[in-house]
Amino acid sequence: MSSVLYDAQGPRAKRRNILYTAVFSVAALALLWWVISTLNDKGQLEWMLWKPFFTGTEAWSTYIWPGLENTLKAAALSMVIALPLGAALGIARLSDHAWVRMPASAVVEFFRAIPVLVLMIFGQALFAEYTDVSSDDRPLYAVVTGLVLYNASVLAEIVRAGILSLPRGQSEAAQAIGLRKGQVMRLILLPQAVTAMLPAIVSQLVVIVKDTALGGAVLTFPELLSSANTMSGYYGANVIASFTVVAVIYIVINFSLTSFASWLEGRLRRGKKSTGAVVGAGAVAELAAPGEHEDLQKAT
Amino acid sequence: MFDFLEDYDLLGAFWTTVQLALLSAVGSLIWGTLLAGMRVGPVPLMRGFGTAYVNIVRNIPLTVIILFTSLGLYQTLNVSLGADGVVETLNFRLSVLGLIAYTSAFVCEALRSGINTVPVGQAEAARAIGLSFGQVLRLVVLPQAFRASVGPLTNVLIALTKNTTVAAAIGVAEAATLMKKMIENEAQLLLISAVIALGFVILTLPTGLILGWVGKKVAVKR
Numbered sequence: 001m002s003s004v005l006y007d008a009q010g011p012r013a014k015r016r017n018i019l020y021t022a023v024f025s026v027a028a029l030a031l032l033w034w035v036i037s038t039l040n041d042k043g044q045l046e047w048m049l050w051k052p053f054f055t056g057t058e059a060w061s062t063y064i065w066p067g068l069e070n071t072l073k074a075a076a077l078s079m080v081i082a083l084p085l086g087a088a089l090g091i092a093r094l095s096d097h098a099w100v101r102m103p104a105s106a107v108v109e110f111f112r113a114i115p116v117l118v119l120m121i122f123g124q125a126l127f128a129e130y131t132d133v134s135s136d137d138r139p140l141y142a143v144v145t146g147l148v149l150y151n152a153s154v155l156a157e158i159v160r161a162g163i164l165s166l167p168r169g170q171s172e173a174a175q176a177i178g179l180r181k182g183q184v185m186r187l188i189l190l191p192q193a194v195t196a197m198l199p200a201i202v203s204q205l206v207v208i209v210k211d212t213a214l215g216g217a218v219l220t221f222p223e224l225l226s227s228a229n230t231m232s233g234y235y236g237a238n239v240i241a242s243f244t245v246v247a248v249i250y251i252v253i254n255f256s257l258t259s260f261a262s263w264l265e266g267r268l269r270r271g272k273k274s275t276g277a278v279v280g281a282g283a284v285a286e287l288a289a290p291g292e293h294e295d296l297q298k299a300t
Numbered sequence: 301m302f303d304f305l306e307d308y309d310l311l312g313a314f315w316t317t318v319q320l321a322l323l324s325a326v327g328s329l330i331w332g333t334l335l336a337g338m339r340v341g342p343v344p345l346m347r348g349f350g351t352a353y354v355n356i357v358r359n360i361p362l363t364v365i366i367l368f369t370s371l372g373l374y375q376t377l378n379v380s381l382g383a384d385g386v387v388e389t390l391n392f393r394l395s396v397l398g399l400i401a402y403t404s405a406f407v408c409e410a411l412r413s414g415i416n417t418v419p420v421g422q423a424e425a426a427r428a429i430g431l432s433f434g435q436v437l438r439l440v441v442l443p444q445a446f447r448a449s450v451g452p453l454t455n456v457l458i459a460l461t462k463n464t465t466v467a468a469a470i471g472v473a474e475a476a477t478l479m480k481k482m483i484e485n486e487a488q489l490l491l492i493s494a495v496i497a498l499g500f501v502i503l504t505l506p507t508g509l510i511l512g513w514v515g516k517k518v519a520v521k522r
Contacts, residue, residue: 017343213363217466239371
């Protein structure tokens with residue numbers, strides 16, 4: 001699309017583009033110069049502060065790996081618990097019976113409207129007050145609880161969108177050969193829907209990984225972000241270095257997940273064996289917000 | 301039962317939440333539109349910058365960004381945003397800055413999806429009558445793209461409203477901070493959580509409904 005917006009460049013347009021490039025470079029370089037000189041003034045570029053990450057394994061084995069492990073553990077646990085819950089809620093929202101559909105809808109709309117952090121704080125206090133989970137385990141429990149409550153309702157919408165994305169002929173054909181409602185869902189719709197919504201599920205994993213950082217900042221959960229904090233205390237206030245390393249790790253993980261999701265999506269869209277139905281990575285942002293969405297209305 | 305609520309500034313906390321959301325929304329709309337312009341524009345360097353910005357910022361947790369504005373920008377680099385050392389103002393401004401930096405990446409993508417809904421013929425016709433890239437974008441494509449983007453932008457706004465709670469990480473006195481304080485002081489866990497949850501439902505649900513309706517009204521019928 002973008003190439004449609006402007007003509008093939010003639011001499012004047014080329015000159016103008018060179019001018020824009022020059023102006024933009026100067027602005028960018030000025031900003032870069034300001035950042036580097038400020039960092040230098042504050043002594044943040046000293047090799048001493050960056051050394052722990054490039055020589056020796058202490059910083060990695062003591063701080064980064066354990067933190068990363070906790071981040072991934074919380075994310076994996078939340079996904080594994082939230083998936084079946086979300087599937088159940090999503091299928092319940094498609095039920096023919098109002099008394100099944102309405103409560104499921106209410107739960108899904110409610111938890112999508114509330115920030116994950118509020119759910120985590122609630123989980124933390126809940127485990128402290130009503131259970132005997134030790135205070136060491138509590139942050140993990142709280143983070144997973146918050147993530148499960150929120151993501152189950154988002155996944156419910158992804159599942160619903162996945163099922164609704166299948167061509168109507170699939171369920172009609174299944175009914176025509178005499179399958180019961182449960183069988184249509186279990187044998188025909190769900191297996192195809194799972195494939196269709198894989199890209200959306202992988203993108204939701206990115207959201208979950210990012211949200212685990214809340215646990216580190218607010219609930220003393222020892223994950224990757226909080227290990228950046230600990231490190232900058234231990235290695236002589238190397239805030240910039242620690243944050244850079246941690247941010248790069250997050251970027252690498254999430255960028256690979258995002259790329260994997262769009263590769264999956266492309267494969268499914270091009271695939272000839274399936275119906276070509278797919279809930280794309282782009283749909284996730286929409287399904288995460290409360291309210292009924294257009295894609296779903298069109299399909300019903 | 302609700303007596304203890306009088307001891308806390310519930311409305312004040314939610315007002316801070318609303319302020320965070322509105323200021324960040326305006327800021328990220330401006331910066332996000334500029335980014336989208338760069339990403340679809342003819343200058344390769346700006347296109348590369350826009351793409352890199354969006355892909356980097358989208359993949360960093362907002363919590364990391366907001367914590368960095370406080371620990372990195374303020375405490376290490378002494379960027380104080382003209383707050384004169386007033387901690388409340390400073391943290392508020394820092395979190396607005398962090399929220400803008402993060403949300404504009406999503407605004408950019410929402411706008412780009414809107415630009416993609418404008419039929420190719422529109423841009424081609426605009427070029428055929430001799431408009432430049434800036435004019436094509438300003439007069440023909442963006443007005444239609446904005447109308448198609450109301451839906452996606454609404455979702456970004458709702459996500460932003462919920463994301464303002466992350467400002468609790470650097471101690472801005474908004475709803476989640478108040479919730480934590482109330483839970484520590486009162487033995488009313490369920491009631492407190494219900495009140496805070498209700499507050500967010502009141503903020504996000506009508507936004508979705510009203511803007512969803514507006515989105516349908518203004519969408520270009522094709």
